[in-house]
Amino acid sequence: MTSFRSILSRTLQIFSGLKLATACFIVLFILTWLGTLEQVDHGLYQTTKKYFSSENFLVLPEINGKMIPLPLPSAYWVSVVLFINLLIGGVIRARKGWKKVGVLMSHCGMLFLLVGGFITHHFSERGNMQVWEGETSNVAKHYFNYVIEITELVAGEIKEIHVIDHEYLEVLKPDQHQFFKLEQLPFDLEVAGYQKNSVARQAINRAPRFGERIVDGFYLEQEDSELEAETNIAGCYARLVEKDSTKGELFILWGGSAYMQPKVQKTIQHGERTFLVDLVKERWVLPNKIKLNDMKAEFYPGTINPKTFESRVTRTQEGVSEDVLIKMNQPMRRDGFTYFQAQWGPQGSDGTGKLFSVFEIVKNPADQWPKYALYVSGVGLSIHFALMLGAFIMNQFKRRNV
Amino acid sequence: MSKIKRGRVIAVWLMIALIFGVILIVGRSLMPAKVVATLENYEPWETQVVEAFSQLPMQEGGRIKLFESWANQQMLSFSGKRKSKVSNGEGEEITVRPTEWMLDIHFRPELAKQFPSFRVENAEVLEMVGLDHKKARDYYSYNELEAKLDRISELKKELEELQKNPEIELNTVQKQALALSGNLAWFESYLSYFDFAKLRADNEKSGLAWSSIILTAPKIRAAINQRAPNAPLGREELLIGRLVQEASNAARYGWPVMPPTQEGQEAWETAGARLWEVFTTGKNDLVQTSKIFNQLEEIYLHRDASGEKLVPLIKAYHDTLNKEQTVAAKASNLSAEKSYLKGQWFYRALGYCFIPGTLLVVLSWLSPATRWSRVLNLVTWGLSGIGLILCVTGIILRMVITERPPVGNLFETIPFITAAIVLIALLMELMTRRGLAIGLAPIAGFAGLVLARLYELEEGGDSLEPLRAVLASNFWLTYHVLTITLGYAAGILAGFIGIAYLGNRHLGIAEDDPKILRSLTRMNYGVICFTLLLSLIGTILGGIWANDSWGRFWGWDPKENGALMIVLWNLIILHSRIGGAIKEWGFHMLSVAGMAVVVFSWWHVNMLGTGLHSYGFTEGAHIIWFFYGLIGLVLLLSSYAKMLEKK
Helix, strand or coil: CHHHHHHHHHHHHHHCCHHHHHHHHHHHHHHHHHHHHCHHHHHHHHHHHHHHCCCCCEECCEECCEECCCCEECHHHHHHHHHHHHHHHHHHCCCCCHHHHHHHHHHHHHHHHHHHHHHHHHHCEEEEEEEECCCEEEEEEEEEEEEEEEEEEECCEEEEEEEECHHHHCCCCCCCEEEECCCCCCEEEEEEEEECCEEEEECCCCCCCCCCCCECCEEEEECCCCCCHHHCCCEEEEEEEECCCCEEEEEEEECCHHHCCCCCCEEEEECCEEEEEEEEEEEEEEEEEEEEEEEEEEECCCCCCEEEEEEEEEEEECCEEEEEEEECCECEEECCEEEEEEEEECCCCCCCCCCEEEEEEEECCCCCHHHHHHHHHHHHHHHHHHHHHHHHHHHHHHHHHC | CCHHHHHHHHHHHHHHHHHHHHHHHHHHHHCCCCCCCECCCCCCCCHHHHHHHHCCEEEECCEEEEHHHHHHHHHHHHHCCCCEEEECCCCCEEEECHHHHHHHHHHCHHHHCCCCCEEECCHHHHHHCCCCCCCCCEEECHHHHHCCHHHHHHHHHHHHHHHCCCCCCCCHHHHHHHHHHHHHHHHHHHHCCCHHHHHHHHCCCCCCCHHHHHHHHHHHHHHHHHCCCCCCCCHHHHHHHHHHHHHHHHCCCCCCCECCCCCCCCCCECHHHHHHHHHHCCCCCHHHHHHHHHHHHHHHHCCCCCHHHHHHHHHHHHHHHHCCHHHHCCHHHHHHHHHHHHHCHHHHHHHHHHHHHHHHHHHHCCCCCCHHHHHHHHHHHHHHHHHHHHHHHHHHHHHHHHCCCCCCCHHHHHHHHHHHHHHHHHHHHHHHCCCCHHHHHHHHHHHHHHHHHHHHHHHCCCCCCCCCHHHCCHHHHHHHHHHHHHHHHHHHHHHHHHHHHHHHHHHCCCCCCCCHHHHHHHHHHHHHHHHHHHHHHHHHHHHHHHHHHCCCCCCCCHHHHHHHHHHHHHHHHHHHHHCCCCCHHHHHHHHHHHHHHHHHHHCHHHHHCCCCCCCCCCCCHHHHHHHHHHHHHHHHHHHHHHHHHHC
């Protein structure tokens, strides 16, 4: 029992110690530095995923494209350790007293900030919505995630959409086959050759260079991931598998099919029923309908420097409408969703003619937490340093009088 | 010589070498170029003429500014200078400032072509087009480059083609070649700008001039429009068409002399653009346009006349512009800009206050804690105070001109940070009265304003340009940008104090007073605490702004990461100190290294070419590496000295 207590006490001592806090800061500092430099070669998305997400426990840094054989813990897990350290050492076991109230407050603020970061990392959703002037939308598209949508059509109208989620797709390797059992549909689906970034080419225009398989005159050419990962276009080969295991013909699904003629998507006639299979960015339906009434883009006179761009929208929810102005630095926050003015178009427009607006849509339960954390820690640090400064000045004053 | 005395002498010589090294490197920009050309019979412009032209308002780069401001910008980007000297062949040296240089190009093109307007940074640029060159880096006139204009133009096309390939990045020489070809094209536009006024000069008797032809534009347009469909243009129509095209092409680019006359139009136009519009769209107020053309023609016709004749003509044009709504609304901004340009506040703060102040500080090291050093400190205090006032005046005038908080772009961070460090150092001296912090004030002022000067030279352009949409928030510019920038200032000051500590400790500059090292440590501890406070609050405020602008609090963008690194570094310093992992020496070593972290965040991340905060400043890498090298050297020497101490 004594030894258990002593182990527990020792563990607590380590986890609440200043040495561990300092070590966490040092590792975080190095990771942040390396994670900044690596963005030049690998872009923000890949680097962030590598250094700062929970997916990796250890990371191997690269400088100028060369791997450094120095495994470092990822920032996410270092932050978890720091959180524990701060909670135990910085709050629970910290010396209390009015002189320490500032430090305690700042530690609490930081804990709150870390929790907010954790919630944002795991529970926030982001997407974008493009709406033309005069049109209405309530659908946001994810920036990165691709899903396979199997849409049942009845007389040309959408009856039901079945989705194979991105988390099942993005783990697939190009040489891997994956069978998806679709309980509610009269067939299953087999997916192969999934590529995170690809180009669907017509073989008639350019023959495959690496023996890629041609299907219906098209083949998928693998591309390196773009530095701006949201421009990656996923692609894969797929085939229907009947419930009796009979396999159908291969077809290509490609994320950029909307921009291609003829379209690379598959219409399936199964008995009396019609289905459309497509690989698209994940979509989510919002509780609000947004109608873009007017998009205003202004430039500084005689230049192409944007002065302002703003959207006047009508938001409708459950039959109740309101007019809202959304512009840079002035988002619309409603029902847990925030709508930001992100872009506008069409590209090359001088702000006249029919325009569209792109809103970034974010659902983040911890949206305003950093603000609260700032209030707490800012006040705490100010109290602490003001006390120290006061003591310093008094000391100087006394010394001079002596 | 005792160890202490030897240390002091070494410190003094090191510092003097550094100061003069910097002055030597930067001096080329701080002082006018030596005489590089002889322009036979060059007559300087009369002061009153220059004054009248320099005060003319114009709209360029999205804001209403003074002609002088525009000319400054142009001369800086062509030659990296704000003034130059020529000889008139009779042994007289004449200083040519931007307004005069621009007037020469517009009104005395043959002289301007002989003027060494183009700085060629690297002789390889000229080798690329097969031109003989002088020194590796030199100034060339248009006439000297004229022989290879075609080749330069071809090279420009080739390089622009190369640039389209995202996988190819142009090297420095290629970029300089591209910049030179761009400058040549602009220069040619300016040379031909007043060609439209030649019509009147050549037909003084008949009175034929564009100012009068403009009034007939509706009739000319109607005549052309009335012809039968698909009927070919007649001889007169073709002739007038050709004349309009030639005149408008010659004045298509350059000085925007025409305020808007159309309803809803905000942008000013060049004479050429307006001429073309008048004959093709007919939407402009012809009477007003004709009036301005007439005034410009009058100025051109009397370009060689005395100031008494010419100045009233310039003022008449100025009066016309003053009545324009866009100019009237910005009268106070223009007045502030005039004071800003005339005052050269940062330049004067550097030359009159911080450089002499730094030299006095260095001299005071020779005999610390004596009456002599106290007198020097007092003078340094005064000089630094005046330098601070000059610096702050410059910053306030910029705020009036731009109608925004003091920091809105990378250039503005420099004088702001400099002023903040000087102010904090002076306040610290007031509080401590130990003659320590006062030494830092002029050195920081000197370093900061030299950096400001270098930045202007590297970047050129208009540092008063209006803010882009995403930054256009005075609330956030005040709270986030100022806080984070003050955090940079505090971080740099901590580094300076660290250097002062290491210098005192190893070179024994002020070892006569044993309390001095402890005092420096206390001082630095306070500064580090403030660096943490300001950086932390600034970083979180930045996150909150990002959350309102881009929909996320944190995006691991390089600039955000840089700010976080400053916070983490200061946390490392404070926690290591509290935990006993470092003592005084380590504390100051880390604070010196912290300067490199601040510089990485402040400057280096902008050069990575990635992220949302990229300001496009990419050409000053050598300065940053020099700075890192200097910090590395300080740390290395200090470590070596510490090793010797142990032995």
